[in-house]
Amino acid sequence: MARMKAAIYVEPGRIVLDDKPIPDVGATDALIRITTTTICGTDIHILKGEYPVTKGLTVGHEPVGVIEKLGAAVRGYSEGQRVIAGAITPSGHSNASLCGCSSQDGPDQQSGFKAAGGWRIGNTIDGAQAEYLLVPDAMANLCPVPGHLTDEQVLMCPDIMSTGFAGAERGDVKIGDVVAVFALGPIGLCAVAGARLMGATTIIGVDTVPSRIAAARRLGADHVVDFSINDPVADIMRLTGGRGVDVAIEALGTQGTFSSALRVLRPGGTLSSLGVYSGDLIIPGDAFTSGLGDNRIVTSLCPGGKERMRRLMDVVASGRVDLAGMVTHRFTLDRIEEAYELFAQQHDGVLKIAITP
Amino acid sequence: MARMKAAIYVEPGRIVLDDKPIPDVGATDALIRITTTTICGTDIHILKGEYPVTKGLTVGHEPVGVIEKLGAAVRGYSEGQRVIAGAITPSGHSNASLCGCSSQDGPDQQSGFKAAGGWRIGNTIDGAQAEYLLVPDAMANLCPVPGHLTDEQVLMCPDIMSTGFAGAERGDVKIGDVVAVFALGPIGLCAVAGARLMGATTIIGVDTVPSRIAAARRLGADHVVDFSINDPVADIMRLTGGRGVDVAIEALGTQGTFSSALRVLRPGGTLSSLGVYSGDLIIPGDAFTSGLGDNRIVTSLCPGGKERMRRLMDVVASGRVDLAGMVTHRFTLDRIEEAYELFAQQHDGVLKIAITP
Amino acid sequence: MARMKAAIYVEPGRIVLDDKPIPDVGATDALIRITTTTICGTDIHILKGEYPVTKGLTVGHEPVGVIEKLGAAVRGYSEGQRVIAGAITPSGHSNASLCGCSSQDGPDQQSGFKAAGGWRIGNTIDGAQAEYLLVPDAMANLCPVPGHLTDEQVLMCPDIMSTGFAGAERGDVKIGDVVAVFALGPIGLCAVAGARLMGATTIIGVDTVPSRIAAARRLGADHVVDFSINDPVADIMRLTGGRGVDVAIEALGTQGTFSSALRVLRPGGTLSSLGVYSGDLIIPGDAFTSGLGDNRIVTSLCPGGKERMRRLMDVVASGRVDLAGMVTHRFTLDRIEEAYELFAQQHDGVLKIAITP
Amino acid sequence: MARMKAAIYVEPGRIVLDDKPIPDVGATDALIRITTTTICGTDIHILKGEYPVTKGLTVGHEPVGVIEKLGAAVRGYSEGQRVIAGAITPSGHSNASLCGCSSQDGPDQQSGFKAAGGWRIGNTIDGAQAEYLLVPDAMANLCPVPGHLTDEQVLMCPDIMSTGFAGAERGDVKIGDVVAVFALGPIGLCAVAGARLMGATTIIGVDTVPSRIAAARRLGADHVVDFSINDPVADIMRLTGGRGVDVAIEALGTQGTFSSALRVLRPGGTLSSLGVYSGDLIIPGDAFTSGLGDNRIVTSLCPGGKERMRRLMDVVASGRVDLAGMVTHRFTLDRIEEAYELFAQQHDGVLKIAITP
The missing domain is CATH 3.90.180.10 (Medium-chain alcohol dehydrogenases, catalytic domain)
Structure with a gap:
């Protein structure tokens, strides 16, 4: 053998x-x-x-x-x-796949649902x-x-571009939106590129590593807040004239970035979460307006399947994102x-x- | 053999x-x-x-x-x-299936798209x-x-329930909507049931066959217009106080029903078309407000796949629709x-x- | 005077x-x-x-x-x-109103956004x-x-029907969904009615007060779990064959109901939150699959405005919900x-x- | 006076x-x-x-x-x-405005709906x-x-940018889409810019005037078909490898562009119509696959209101579109x-x- x-x-x-x-x-x-x-x-x-x-x-x-x-x-x-x-390899024939939830495509044919089951x-x-x-x-x-x-x-394409773009897509970024991206590692950088690609007109990154900050600016960030120098929540509220952001993308998986992402949301805004969290996560009362803010928290696992890969390679081929x-x-x-x-x-x-x- | x-x-x-x-x-x-x-x-x-x-x-x-x-x-x-x-048997692995358009699941693996390709x-x-x-x-x-x-x-479940319900689903019927269904054959009757199931509060059927009219009333139609006696457009405008309907479902496939369905739409309303048409179809100028009405015309082929069948059998089992x-x-x-x-x-x-x- | x-x-x-x-x-x-x-x-x-x-x-x-x-x-x-x-009285002319977020219609004409600003x-x-x-x-x-x-x-109509229905609407209940409603006070009962109205085929209520349980059954609940007798999470997972629910509606505003609502979600499912919470809220790590479950948490404030009231009174007039x-x-x-x-x-x-x- | x-x-x-x-x-x-x-x-x-x-x-x-x-x-x-x-001045308080259809904001307070009523x-x-x-x-x-x-x-901002962008927005352009724009006058040019802004990776314009073709290329068109030289339908099918386009935007208001836009749609694709048509319009039978193609035809009137204007001016200020x-x-x-x-x-x-x- x-x-x-x-x-x-x-x-x-x-x-x-x-x-x-x-x-x-x-x-x-x-x-x-x-x-x-x-x-x-x-x-x-x-x-x-x-x-x-x-x-x-x-x-x-x-x-x-x-x-x-x-x-x-x-x-x-x-x-x-x-x-x-793709990193996620949906079967195509599970119930999850057939109801449009292919990342969760579990191994069990009949129930067909298992969290993250599509990641094999x-x-x-x-x-x-x-x-x-x-x-x-x-x-x-x-x-x-x-x-x-x-x-x-x-x-x-197989993972970080698909995941990062999903942060913007599931956050439902619209033309004219203000988007904040918390943490500018490879996934966060792709989230910046995705938000830019979907028509966000103000993109604010948050990180502290100079090479990441530079990469974020190249990929479409209009502002970058260095959290080691400034309070990102205060800075983002100031940059948005007190209005807050339409979509905040969490791309790290920590309590701090999650809390800050919630705190900068405008009423009706969406927290699109890409991070992989360990243990319990706290929704701070002050950041949640007691549940009365019409906010959404959306989590996404990397979308896979050949059609997703085809589209992402088209993005690369188009030169829209480098x-x-x-x-x-x-x-x-x-x-x-x-x-x-x-x-x-x-x-x-x-x-x-x-x-x- | x-x-x-x-x-x-x-x-x-x-x-x-x-x-x-x-x-x-x-x-x-x-x-x-x-x-x-x-x-x-x-x-x-x-x-x-x-x-x-x-x-x-x-x-x-x-x-x-x-x-x-x-x-x-x-x-x-x-x-x-x-x-x-289902009547439509998606492969699950075509590009069409993988982008949520499984009824159009063509036989060609790479292009993956052929109109009605999922109907095999x-x-x-x-x-x-x-x-x-x-x-x-x-x-x-x-x-x-x-x-x-x-x-x-x-x-x-394999066809008429899936197709008729799709008329309501793709028409995006909302709680409180007024819905008209043109033609009350098996598909139209299922469209009535689907609109009822999704929260339409006024459902107006149009037909002339007494057994169909009776069936429509049992399945949720609040009014039925007998088109052999009354002008359905005038009747529907009267029943809606001049407002028109939110969603009109065409379930026959003729020029007459298509035109009437357009004519009763409110501005911003949706024509959800289920009919199979022969030859050219005319959009009457008077029914289209020159394209300025924010209207939608949506066509649907019967959704298939095992998850769809599972859900439809759940509807039957629940007794919601008989x-x-x-x-x-x-x-x-x-x-x-x-x-x-x-x-x-x-x-x-x-x-x-x-x-x- | x-x-x-x-x-x-x-x-x-x-x-x-x-x-x-x-x-x-x-x-x-x-x-x-x-x-x-x-x-x-x-x-x-x-x-x-x-x-x-x-x-x-x-x-x-x-x-x-x-x-x-x-x-x-x-x-x-x-x-x-x-x-x-309505309980919420949008101005109609704020930026919030004009971007479809009328419950959050703040008093400031230019920024136009303040959490719960529409509740005056x-x-x-x-x-x-x-x-x-x-x-x-x-x-x-x-x-x-x-x-x-x-x-x-x-x-x-002004509040509990609008709020309860919003639980089902913002949860995006679809034909064939399984929906759980945690707490069957007036809002939760209206959420049951809303889920029923939108085509959920299995509705599971959770409460312990006999009069509320009886009301829930009248309004469309297929099952009611008495949490004083059974563990609602275990019971719901059993009732759904281990699959979990498509939409869980939280209608109380406590940590316990929030956690249970998360725990019964299928991968890709939505927690639609109506409760008014005090203080911090914990997302239990075990209920969140580390953020990899493609889940959504959606909060809603009572939708207001005369068009909303018109539609809700149409629901009453139609006799669909009593x-x-x-x-x-x-x-x-x-x-x-x-x-x-x-x-x-x-x-x-x-x-x-x-x-x- | x-x-x-x-x-x-x-x-x-x-x-x-x-x-x-x-x-x-x-x-x-x-x-x-x-x-x-x-x-x-x-x-x-x-x-x-x-x-x-x-x-x-x-x-x-x-x-x-x-x-x-x-x-x-x-x-x-x-x-x-x-x-x-904006060119369209919604009242904010009509039923049309309050159900998110502000372009159709009619003058009648109670019915609140009149086609194009928002254009005053x-x-x-x-x-x-x-x-x-x-x-x-x-x-x-x-x-x-x-x-x-x-x-x-x-x-x-008041009209052509709002209208042109709406062509892409109501067409629901997604990352990786192929979009064709029929006619490259000011509205069509803005539709090209809107499609680009929303993440289309291949944009194909159709016109014959050299200055418009040049402007389209500057605003994001990857290909332009000169219809006086080539058959646009054949050319677009060739450019897409026989697949057709995800979204076709009609920006002229003629039978010819409407028919061509339908003919290049992939199954499941959307025709987003911006043109103002005179008289009847024909849906050619061959372009409609008898109604079995899961296609949509969507019409849009220029979105107005101050929040729309704010967002469009943000796009200008961001330098994303020149x-x-x-x-x-x-x-x-x-x-x-x-x-x-x-x-x-x-x-x-x-x-x-x-x-x-």
Whole structure:
């Protein structure tokens, strides 16, 4: 049985490169030879043991590659085709998928609903930080890459671009809106780009890292509040003439950013939450106007599926949004343990690291 | 090779009961033994040669049955299970399905869009008026029938209930709306029930057949205008105090009903069209206020997929809507040619005919 | 200067009947002679000092009456006309009103946004528990009462019907949804009726008071969980086969009901919150799936304005919803202090008390 | 009684500059001294007698000016303030306004609905091509101009920017959409800008005038089809790989553009119509897939009101869209008859003409 290299979760604190068998291809699967992948903040949660996965699992959920082998029942693709798949791989046939909630596409055919059930690769089945990846329900998930786009140009589509844009989309950003984005990591930066793309006319970012602040300005932020210097709530209320923002996007997953996002909302405004929170979360009474503010709190998991990937690659191809500067570092798969160390420690202004087997 | 009886389109004017092989079951298919099915108005269009299908095709798209055999890749079901499938059988994995437009789910995996592409059984592949039916993409389409519901109770779910309700849903009926429904055949009656279910407070039906008028009143119509006696536009404007209706549902597919539906709309109102039209359709200038009325014209094809079927059977089970009276006649499959004759001529106050193999 | 009797907030624990001048009528105001009004749960919060209002304010925000005098700039009404106005009286001309957020219609013309700014009568200006009420922005707020409807039939429209229905509307209840309603006081009962009106097929109420449970069943609840006997979360998960509910409506304003409402949501489901909360509110980590569940938390203040009132009176007139049983007690204005005592102590199975000057 | 100069409709073919009394200011009105205005394509329809108005009416509905006098009941503004008002001046208090349909805000307080009833200035009451303009319902309509914006920068806000953007907004353009815009006059150009602003990734314009084609490219069109050289339907189907467009915006008001817009729609796509049509309009059978395509036809009248104006001026201030090049010619009010002649004949590459009293 042929074997491949893969980044494997061993125990809290240890993800190591090891080898394991190249998986068999079921009737509706496809085997992808990975050409480029990357490390996500969520992988760091896995590394630290903060997000539980099975020991021995291959990590990673952001694949760019080439179709190596198609399942017997897969039609419409050919081997050798360049493709991506989303971090979330909906089946297409679950009740969740069929009611438009494909990120939550659970494994149970009849009930069809399980929170975050659509996130399979690098979570409940082997992931993309390997030489090969098995993509389940291939016909719902594989999307051909237009020939003129490079691997790095489409590397953000499977997760951070889809997630960040969802912050703006689920927040229902409208032409003329004022949008605040709390935390300008890769997801927050994509939320800035998404809000800009949807017609927000004032975008206010909140962070403190100079490289992130610069990236946010390039992607469309009109103002950036450095929270280490100023109180972001006071600053945003001042910038909006006391009116508050139409949409606040939370892109970190902490109590502080969540509370601030609520506090800057105008009556009727929406908090669009992308963060992954640990433990209980408090809605401060003063920020909630006793529930009388006609506010909404909306959470989103990364939308997946091939149609989503097609649209995001169209955004890249259109030149509307340039995420090229997002890849700040490059490693071969052989050196992925070093890449994890760099990314975990957020050294050297790292935003995203391209990994090539 | 085992054979079965099936109602087959031969040529304009002739649908005959003949026999053909029981189909093979592909990896993602399921073979259903039909226990009850029915004839749709669209089947009459096929019979008359007004809607083109291939000669030799088995007609019918409203299946209730029992799983006879499952494809090798189908999970989550068991042979012997009672199920229905919608008239429209989305694949779940096309681009159309994945962007929430599953009725238009075309056969081409990459472009994924073809008008009415989701309508396959009894249109582009063999249909349900037979002893057995092959359901494609079974995991997206088969929905188990709750044990306490009879075949006849769920027989309206695959098409007319789904289509009629869609008239109200896509028209975005709100609490307190005034809704007019033009033509009270089975689809129009279900549109009345759907509008009632969504909170319309004044529902005005338009027809002339006494049995249909009586059925409409039972299903929630507050007023019925007999168009053979009164001008429906004038009557509806009078009933609404000159205000017009919020939503007008067209459920016949003729120029006359379409024009009247437009003419009774209030500014900002919606024409929700369910009819299948032949040839060009005119938007009368006087009914369209030169395009300045903020009106919408929305068309809908029957929504399908197992989650839709689950919800519609829940409506039946809840007792909110009682469509039991809709089945006015019963025939065995052997006598389906007689059933077609009765239904085509709309004799004997027929609404729907249950066909049992 | 003519004087009138009015229920006046004196200090925490004391609302007394006293007299004050009949107010002057400004250019865009109308003076209404109250014929029937009622006491709201919020008035009890005011009585207890839990919700701050100015000392000397006339309480009450649910007016039914007759136009006594119209402001000089008011057109389209006539003195002597029977009317209601909503608890929330949007100006119609604020930025909030003009962007569809009329409940939040603040007093500041240019910024136009202040949380709950649209709630004026009985909150920031004199209210309806009096012989006369001044309605501001009369042309946006006065709605004529159809002649065949009694005062008591329309008495629920200004607040509890509008608020309760909003719970279902903002929760976006769809045909076939499962809806849970936490707490079955007047608002929760109207939320049950609203969910029923919008096509929910399974409605589960949660309460423990027998009269409320009985009322909920009459208004459309399919199941009622008595939380003093069973764990509502466990019971609801069992009733839904482990699937959870599509929409949970919180109608009390406590941590317990809020947490339970979150816990029974399916992935992708919506918590529609109507309660008025005191202090901080906790989102339990286990109920929020770390923010990955694609859930929404939506809060609503009672929608007002004459078009809303028109629609709600249409619902009453249609007979779709029968709230007649909601008035359990009747007092004259002279005895309103007794009425407050009864209502505050929730004696005698009281739901709503009609007050007639 | 003081008098002013005004452009007055006399009879078909004649709009002349004459003088008439400066109007009296009612309690809720404001009198604006016009500093800049412009001529709309609709004014040309009035000039030609194709759109009926009363003889003697002052034409024009695109005002920029200074508050000269406020009605007695108007609060929140001061005389001398620079303001604009939209072409559509909703009352804010009609039933239409209160149900979110403010463009259709009719004059009848109780029914509150009349098609295009919100268009008053230059239609049913005196308009903006004059030294002074009376703005009704001033508190709903006047919006202060930020100090750093010039008259010409905000001159497109009252009508063409609001209308053109509405084409994209009501078409519900999403990130990644393909949008076609039929006809690239001022409205069509603004529709291109609106589609770009909302995240369309491929925008295809259709026209034949070189200056318009150039302007469209500047505002965000990725492709422009010259219909005098190529068949736009064939070209658009080719450009979209046979898929068709998600949204087609009709910005001319002719049968030809309407039919082509329908023909290029993908299944499930939306035709967003901005044109003002004369007489009947045909929906070609081949373009409508018999009503089975899940398509929508949506019409829009220019959204008005001060909140709309505020948002559009924010778009201008943000620099997201640069419509400065739209003003190609400038005339004083004295020479408005010459301006009409130039604009009616579309000489000299004219897009919009600034008129200054």
